[in-house]
Structure formats: structure tokens, C-alpha cells
Amino acid sequence: MIQDRTSFSKNGYLMLVVLLALTAFDFALLTQAKGLFFGVILIGAVILALCFVGFYMVQPNQGKVMTLFGAYAGTDKTPGLRWTIPFYLRKSISLRVRNFESGRLKVNDKAGNPIEIATVVVWSVQDTAEALFEVDDYESFVTIQSEAALRTLATCYPYDQYQEDEVALRSHGQQIAASLREEIQARLKKAGIQVHEARISHLAYAPEIANAMLQRQQAAAIIAARSKIVDGAVGMVEMALDKLTEQGVVELDEERKAAMVSNLLVVLCGDKNAQPVINSGSLY
Structure with a gap:
């Protein structure tokens, strides 16, 4: 060498x-x-x-x-x-820092979903002898190897985070950028190229599944919101029953408590505002 x-x-x-x-x-x-x-x-x-x-x-x-x-x-x-x-x-060979943006590549992520992904790579020539004599055209070599590294990276991570401790392309930008830089640097080292930075510039689902994945994301968001609402509503109902019992405002048997819990949960978890009903008769 x-x-x-x-x-x-x-x-x-x-x-x-x-x-x-x-x-x-x-x-x-x-x-x-x-x-x-x-x-x-x-x-x-x-x-x-x-x-x-x-x-x-x-x-x-x-x-x-x-x-x-x-x-x-x-x-x-x-x-x-x-x-x-x-x-x-x-x-002559330039030692200045350069950058290029790859085209939008269509690949499958770790879960097998087709996605579109592109990257911006910032690089410079570090070893002039290797750049000119180890490869035929070092600029073309940088472009092709960077796109190959991006394809490899995209297949190793899912687009979205499906588990709490899972690294995903959309949610872990800094970690993905570091992994992408290391992957590109390993491929370009033989050509005397130093990679200063590599980041994903475009990330989206492929058009054929974009609508379905959008609905999936919306459903996941609704489920997460409903779960949080239910947790808060249960806490509020529990606090209300404890306060009523502690202060002796009213004594309720198990059947009445169940009815009250049902009514409070409907009010707190409903999509629309509850319509109050005034009871002008006796309690029972």
C-alpha cells in the first residue's frame, strides 16, 4: 500500500x-x-x-x-x-472539506418495510497517495461506497421504534448518524478519505405503504393517549371515593360504588362533554 x-x-x-x-x-x-x-x-x-x-x-x-x-x-x-x-x-489534489447528498434510495428496513432514505456526507482527502493510486476515481468511490453503506445501515434498524429499548431510524438520529459515519469511514479508509460527518437527510416510507403506515402511527398515538387518559381517570376516581369515605359525605354500598365508578369513568374518558342530569327525587 x-x-x-x-x-x-x-x-x-x-x-x-x-x-x-x-x-x-x-x-x-x-x-x-x-x-x-x-x-x-x-x-x-x-x-x-x-x-x-x-x-x-x-x-x-x-x-x-x-x-x-x-x-x-x-x-x-x-x-x-x-x-x-x-x-x-x-x-493537484484538493484537501478541502467537501460534501455531497446521495440520491433517495429505496430499501427495506429491519422489519421488511420499504422506505426511502438519503444521506449527506462531509468528507476530505487525508492521504493523497492512497486517494490517487489505491482507487481509480476517489470521488466516484466516495459516492458509491457511501450509498452502499447507507443501504447496509437501513437494513439493520427499523423505521419506527416498536419496543421501548429499540434503536430506530426515526427516533435515534444521533446514534444512527454515528453508526452511519463509522460504516462509511470503514469503506473509505483504503482510499485515504476521512469522513467528518454523515447524517440522514431524507427518511420516509415508500409511497405504496405510506398511507397504511400513517394509519398505524395514528392508531398507536390514539392508543397511547387513551392509555394515559384511563390511567389518570382511574386515579381520579380512586381519589374521589377515598375523599368521600374519609370525610363522611355519603355512604355507598358496593353496588352504588360500582355505578358511581362507571359514571365517573364515562365522564372522564368520553370524547364529548358529559350532559348533567339533575335528580329531583330521593337518592335511590
Whole structure:
């Protein structure tokens, strides 16, 4: 495996001054040289002219990957004007943070329900040598592997939380994002890519089951609300009976208590407001 390393390079401004001075000196000698000495000076001028090919510019958060006759020679990440061996071939690669949003993928969750899911991945090149030489096209590699990781993650978790301690795609956003980042990072490590963040940007049931699942969610919400109402109503009825007995307001036998409990539960649990009935006769 090719590892990223620093290439041979020098400060371009310093080398520019040196080469200009040597060129001026060589030109002065060339005007006075004759015979064999003239040929030596002329060869020196050609070498100096070739040295000017070694200048290049490195932008901030950019790397220059250098190869020498097909062999990796290193990467220069120092910004500014630089100089290196003229025979080096130099290729620019961006080290800036990038992001992309995947398309909406249709997959089945852990429960087998078809869902639509998409992700946003924030990434950057960490190892320039691996990015260029370990994979054919690292940008395409990031896209394809991120979508493959998203498909794998979606099949490991249900869309909704059906049990109290169950991790679901919709209810555990932070945990799902961490798992997704780890899954993508494991796939992109070989390409020298660092994943900074990965989050689900779109999550929904597939259109063919969306209506049925909406009704299921509504039914679950109604059941949960009714359960809470019943718990509260039972507590209120119990408190009312205890208060009546404790303060001696009225004495009720078991049959009358059952009727009172039934009436109170109807009033407290009903969807509509109760209509009061005034009893103008005796208690019984």
C-alpha cells in the first residue's frame, strides 16, 4: 500500500533569486567565452532554462502529488511558490472539506418495510497517495461506497421504534448518524478519505405503504393517549371515593360504588362533554 510522504521541494522565491543570479552570471560568461568554453557555458544555460520548469504554485488546502517516471515521489502541501526537480510530474489534489447528498434510495428496513432514505456526507482527502493510486476515481468511490453503506445501515434498524429499548431510524438520529459515519469511514479508509460527518437527510416510507403506515402511527398515538387518559381517570376516581369515605359525605354500598365508578369513568374518558342530569327525587 502506498503511504503519503513529503516530497522534495524548496522555497520558490529563494530558488527564483538564485536561478536569476546564475542566469545573469552565465549570460555574462557566454558573451565572453570562445571555443570549447563557449560550449560548456551554453550547456549550463540550457540546464538553467530547464530548472525554471521546476516552479509551481500550491494553493491553500491543496496538495501537489509528484511522480518520477511512474514512481510516487511524494506530496507537497506547503502553500505558495515552490520549486522541485524539473523531471517530476505534478498533479493537484484538493484537501478541502467537501460534501455531497446521495440520491433517495429505496430499501427495506429491519422489519421488511420499504422506505426511502438519503444521506449527506462531509468528507476530505487525508492521504493523497492512497486517494490517487489505491482507487481509480476517489470521488466516484466516495459516492458509491457511501450509498452502499447507507443501504447496509437501513437494513439493520427499523423505521419506527416498536419496543421501548429499540434503536430506530426515526427516533435515534444521533446514534444512527454515528453508526452511519463509522460504516462509511470503514469503506473509505483504503482510499485515504476521512469522513467528518454523515447524517440522514431524507427518511420516509415508500409511497405504496405510506398511507397504511400513517394509519398505524395514528392508531398507536390514539392508543397511547387513551392509555394515559384511563390511567389518570382511574386515579381520579380512586381519589374521589377515598375523599368521600374519609370525610363522611355519603355512604355507598358496593353496588352504588360500582355505578358511581362507571359514571365517573364515562365522564372522564368520553370524547364529548358529559350532559348533567339533575335528580329531583330521593337518592335511590
